[in-house]
Amino acid sequence: MIRGHVEAITSRGGRYWRLVVTLLLLSTTALLVRRKSEPTKDITLDIDSGDPEGSTFQLVSIYRHGVGEIHDWHQKLEITDQFVKSAGDYYKNQVAANDIDETIWTSNTRYATDNPFKFKFKLRSQKVCMRRLKDRSPEFMEGYLDFALDSPLKASKIPLDWVDEDVDAPNVTDKDTILSLALMSSNAYVRLPHTGDWRNVSSPWNESAPNGYGWDSDGLRGHVFYNERENVVVIAVKGTSSQGVPGSGEEDTIVNDKINDNLLFSCCCARVSYLWTTVCDCYTRSYTCDESCLEKEFRRKDRYYAAAMEIYKDVLENYPEATIWITGHSLGGALASLLARTYGWPAVGFEAPGELLAAKRLHLPFPPGLPIYEEAVWNIGHTADPIFMGTCNGASSSCSIAGYAMETACHTGKICIYDAVTDLGWRVSMLNHRIHTVIDGVLNEYDQVAHCQQPEPCVDCYNWKYIRDRNAPTTTSTSSKIPTSTSTSSSCVGRNWFGICTSYSLS
Numbered sequence: 001m002i003r004g005h006v007e008a009i010t011s012r013g014g015r016y017w018r019l020v021v022t023l024l025l026l027s028t029t030a031l032l033v034r035r036k037s038e039p040t041k042d043i044t045l046d047i048d049s050g051d052p053e054g055s056t057f058q059l060v061s062i063y064r065h066g067v068g069e070i071h072d073w074h075q076k077l078e079i080t081d082q083f084v085k086s087a088g089d090y091y092k093n094q095v096a097a098n099d100i101d102e103t104i105w106t107s108n109t110r111y112a113t114d115n116p117f118k119f120k121f122k123l124r125s126q127k128v129c130m131r132r133l134k135d136r137s138p139e140f141m142e143g144y145l146d147f148a149l150d151s152p153l154k155a156s157k158i159p160l161d162w163v164d165e166d167v168d169a170p171n172v173t174d175k176d177t178i179l180s181l182a183l184m185s186s187n188a189y190v191r192l193p194h195t196g197d198w199r200n201v202s203s204p205w206n207e208s209a210p211n212g213y214g215w216d217s218d219g220l221r222g223h224v225f226y227n228e229r230e231n232v233v234v235i236a237v238k239g240t241s242s243q244g245v246p247g248s249g250e251e252d253t254i255v256n257d258k259i260n261d262n263l264l265f266s267c268c269c270a271r272v273s274y275l276w277t278t279v280c281d282c283y284t285r286s287y288t289c290d291e292s293c294l295e296k297e298f299r300r301k302d303r304y305y306a307a308a309m310e311i312y313k314d315v316l317e318n319y320p321e322a323t324i325w326i327t328g329h330s331l332g333g334a335l336a337s338l339l340a341r342t343y344g345w346p347a348v349g350f351e352a353p354g355e356l357l358a359a360k361r362l363h364l365p366f367p368p369g370l371p372i373y374e375e376a377v378w379n380i381g382h383t384a385d386p387i388f389m390g391t392c393n394g395a396s397s398s399c400s401i402a403g404y405a406m407e408t409a410c411h412t413g414k415i416c417i418y419d420a421v422t423d424l425g426w427r428v429s430m431l432n433h434r435i436h437t438v439i440d441g442v443l444n445e446y447d448q449v450a451h452c453q454q455p456e457p458c459v460d461c462y463n464w465k466y467i468r469d470r471n472a473p474t475t476t477s478t479s480s481k482i483p484t485s486t487s488t489s490s491s492c493v494g495r496n497w498f499g500i501c502t503s504y505s506l507s
Helices: 002-040 081-096 138-150 152-156 175-187 254-264 291-298 304-318 331-343 356-361 435-443
Strands: 056-065 074-078 120-122 125-133 162-170 198-200 220-227 232-237 283-285 288-290 323-329 347-350 377-382 414-418 465-467 490-495 501-506
Touching: 056 175, 056 304, 074 304, 120 175, 138 152, 138 304, 138 331, 162 323, 175 220, 175 232, 175 323, 175 347, 175 435, 220 304, 232 304, 232 331, 254 291, 254 304, 254 331, 288 291, 291 356, 291 465, 304 323, 304 331, 323 331, 331 347, 331 356, 331 377, 377 435
Parallel strands: 232 323, 288 465, 323 347, 347 377, 377 414
Antiparallel strands: 056 074, 056 120, 056 220, 074 198, 125 162, 220 232, 283 288, 490 501
């Protein structure tokens, strides 16, 4: 009798727990359906609205932040009618002289303009549900990242406060929106006249810029566009001006662009072979790198990521209640993704190199329980661009010949790929990476935008070994072991230029 009573209770308990599990599965399914259905909702930033002027974005300010020896300098230029006229005249003179700026803007007559600085961009938005940190203030994020840099293991165990929020984001299914964001990204490349009332954002406030500082020197540039009616800001980050590649923007920032490219997108300081000059001193031995050293290099104040954070901080101070979108091309697209992940905003990058490894090295927080492809980051590119596809590496590649160690391929967020090789018959070439080529040859050519999807499984730098803090003191311990039979194996300790092992050691 007692046994039967126990069996009855156990049976009821089993039914109870099966019911609980069923309810949990149903609630989880409902949540996933909600997350996937919300991004299709349009809001009022519509190019077809009755108030076309109210739905447009226009350039309102330009930031330039020093790097290297002048990394403390941070300046801002407010866009006035006087500057627009001066910049427009300068642009027309450059085009008339067949300068490279002609290849920065699109040749599509729909977007034709004689002055990119007064062009009005039309965008359409959508609602997305973003899981982001509750406290995304620059003060908190910088404190967290500093702590994570010093104590990564402890930082990974901190229970951060995450919230799910409906956020306005660019509608990446709308062709005009994609084209407008690409043109905003190209706008950041357009050369500026050496005039204008630049205001110091950084101290000292009462000093002028050092000699030679300007766009004829080094720096990171950010162009800010604003829609007052909807209170939405778009930050377009300037990308790489490539050495020896026509139509890639002005040549004044090439040196620091290359340094930051080789830092962010290489496996270890651009240590491709012994013939290369590395951008940092973290390489230890064959295919081995000091991860702690590398992470400190990423966070240096004279690097582009720190400069991008400073630009964002001032934009946030000027538009504290605004929704912020971030975009860019190439290096600018990768920085846009990293900046958006840092502060919890949507981002759209064009032809950006793989930035997932950089995000991990910076210890940027990833939402728990959410796949990276479900985040509001979209990477747009085409198959004829080896930099975006992650194939521009190896001794004979055009990137390597030009001195760029573009070794990463993995992206965060979704990828939206146009198959230009199959559909347009293009050959893979670094020249297809240029923003002008992307806009005119790809984005304008397709009737529909590329479908954004989950990236394929991807691993960067799989053949490298990363150690933490090679200078840390080592401790030794002794223990007794039961003798066992051992076998001898060999391991590679030296490789040539092509990665072929040339010397071995026995272990």
